[in-house]
Amino acid sequence: MLTPLEVLKLYPPHGGTLASMLRSRAAVANDREFIVYQGRSYTYAQVLEEVRRAAAVLVAKGVKEGDRVGVMSLNHPSSVFAFFALAGLGAVMVPVNPDYGVEEARYVLNHAEVCGVICSEAALPTVQAACEGLASMPWLMLSETAFVDVPDSLAAAPEPLDNPDATCVFIYTSGTTGFPKGVMHSQRSLLTAGEGFVARMHLQPDDRLLCVLPLFHINAIFYSLAGSLAAGATLILEPKFSASKFWQTVKETGATEVNTIAAASSILMRRPRSEYVPGHRLQKIYGAPFDEETFRVFQDEFHVATLIEGYGMSEIPGALNNPFPGPHKVRSMGQPSRHPDPAVSLAELRIAGDDGQFLPPGQVGELVVRTPIVMQGYFRDEAQTRAAFRDGWFLTGDLAYVDEDNFFWFVARKKDIIRKRGENISGAELDRVIGNHPSVLEAAAIPVPSELGEDEILVAVVLRPGMTLAHEEIAQWCRERLAAIKVPRYVALVDSLPHTPTHRVAKFKMREDASLRAKAVDLQAVTS
Template identity: 80%
Template sequence: MLTPLETLKLYPPHAGTLASLLQSRAAVAGARECLVFQGRSLRYAEVLKQVERTAGVLARQGVGAGDRVGVMSHNHPSSVFVLCALAWLGATMVPVNPDYGVEEARYVLEHAQVAGVVCSPHALPTVTAACQAWPVAPWLWLNTPAEGVDLPVLEALVAREDAPQPPPPSTEADATCVFIYTSGTTGFPKGVMHSQRSLVMAGEGFVARMFLQPDDRLLCVLPLFHVNAIFYSFGGALAAGATLLLEPRFSASRFWQVVHETGATEVNTIAAASAILMRRPRSEFVPGHRLRKIYGAPFDAETYGVYQQEFGVPTLIEGYGMSEVPGALNNPFPGPHKVGSMGRPSLHPDPALSLAELRIMGDDGGFLGPGEIGELVVRTPIVMQGYFRDEAQTRAAFRDGWFLTGDLAQMDADGYFWFVARKKDIIRKRGENISGAELDRVVGQHPAVLEAAAIPVPSELGEDDILVAVVLRPGQVAAPQDIAQWCRERLAAIKVPRYVAIVDALPHTPTHRVAKFKMREDGRLRARAVDLGA
């Protein structure tokens, strides 16, 4: 097994941009598989050619440095090509959840001020409705053909013999290349801006985190609108010169068949996916697979036991990161592993380059010692450039150069960090950060609702489920099912509450804010709520 630094040194030096990283890998491994999707295999030289041609057609469309283009699709090779091509031009990709409702999509696309959108046929009706009332509508391309739809198709534009040559690739490693929209405590998503250098360094960090080898085959079942898939699976595969096995989305029933058929050696998961697979019929498991490494969190002792002893996967690595600070912590690949911990600060393969520093900060801004509980703070070169069009939130996210995670944690005597609780009004469900404030606002707009408050409650799949407590207006009637349907019509399915409790009143602080901490401590609230997922 090569060390992470030996893996990186297989390739010529790069300039910290996505284009230079891809060119570096193609120079040595041009004939090696780079990207596999539904039986289609592209080698590094072929991916580089696709990126160049995509950059050419985007430039002809008028896309240049600083422009932003939305991408709304389930996982597809076009998302990889567009990301790299936009970076080639010094432009920015704005990935959007393809399962968003119209209002959610409209907010993100308008807030990001996109010049155009590349979407799948599945997402086309949502994108069309979201952009309908714009004074100047963004241009719109499909990533694959759709019968009866008269729109340019990216695949066809790139395949044309007269496809234009791209301009020289951008050399600005600090140019913003991607926005990751993440739920905020204000109730509106925040556009987390990351540079090309940040993405490239995160990919190299993932080589160290998982000891990636050039012959590794990274299965990507998480969505390419999240930091995990972009910065770890894609970035890590590219940094190692390895192979990215791209799946449209996670399928629990087919997971082990896909692992076996693709020869996957590494996969990233989230807590809910890991828990679901543990509870699936063992008849779906396919022995003889090559999967040897899983990255995710949290993993408890039961998870280690099932995956190592029943599923035959020897190495599980827990880690911690956020859209703002990807890859901050992990249990060291060589060990020792502390089950259930967030791990130690992540390392870069090159010992001359430092990555994350982490401390526990008290309310007064001072640092706390081992065993003391406070807010986890991070200082790292892999940090967001800020929140797009939100200087106030950007300033509030930092204190004396440290990023404030909003998570309470403690550090043990060995330097391992342990999660305690969330400080922010964020619900973590199936790998998604869901804003409690957003749910409060949407449910509160129901004509029968006087006040609403959403809180996380433990899920049997790990992480959280959503409980919404509702106070009705005098004389109004609404059933929990009505509240859920109201949410379904306005929010992505993952944000629809599982539990709805109709209550007489909500607890408040002296400043008249809803005291959600009291709601979380009230065990009777969940007991009296209607379980709509039962």
């Protein structure tokens, strides 16, 4: 196995742009597969040609430096070609969740002021409806046929611009208040994150990275795509995550690495073992959070040797990870991420108190980060951009602590703290503990007003299909595992919980839902 630095040194130096890194990798890996999609593959040389054709098409559409183009599609090679082509033109890709409804899509397309939209055929009606009423009608193009039939008469694409600090992508966060913010990243930020991912997962040129997460997600773009490019490796694009077909896909594609989120890992652990396909080549999984059971199932039953936990946000991708060679601390966020080149510094992290002063190991405060892989700001929102930083440190809004070994540990979102009788209670802890009940599919705890001031705890619970569970049984489960003050007073059994586009529970929507309190059983009233 090559070291991460040896992997990067296989290729000529690049100039910090997507175009320059693609040329660098093609200079050595010209005939190596770069993109694989449903049985079709594109070598590095072929991707260079596809990007040139895509750029010619976009220029013909009038795209110029600084323009924004929306991409609302399931994972597809055309999204990758468009991304590289737009970056070469100095333009910006705005990936949009293809599952968005009309109003959600309209907000993003309008806020980003897109000049055009590339979308899948299935999303076309939503895009057309979303574009109605915009200040100017964007041009529309289908992702399935976007760059297939490029006429010879089309003017040649210009040479890619040489500006590594040019904004190349907006990532719209799901937010905690309802309105997503457009996180802006430069080409340099993206490629540095990709190089960091080579170190994080010890990627090799012959690795085959399976991408089942959507290309509107920071993980898929900054880790899977940019990591594959940085290593000169192969990216296997799947339209979307399919739990029932996952292991068959892993076996058929020869995937060696995959990135997951907690929901996907949990689903796979609970699927029928008859779907598991032995003899695969999958060796490495990146994601979070992983608990002891996740490690046991994936290593012992699914025979995947290495699971790496990490932490990042749309604003600061790849800030922390458990070291690939070890030591590993299960459930931790890991240690500050490193670049393959020790001369290149990546993330610095501290724990800060409410007064902004840094705290010693063991004390809980806000995690703050200083890193070159950082957003340029929120598009059209200078106030929120200013509020996100203090003295050059990005304020994550996450409460955490660092131990004596420099491993960081997540405690809760600052906005996910329930203040009860003078104590801070982590909603995330309650979610995890109640979610571990064998009859529970998903749980989410939120604060509700107390007659005594401060908060009481309300937990909304979705049961697994065919399961029954009394409200009091949930409280008893908590009593056996948590301090008495953390036992919920209100329990609501619901059919589903609201989610953000990145599959997190949308607790801000729950807090706004007055009917949730009405549905809940007051266990204090029942027992009194």
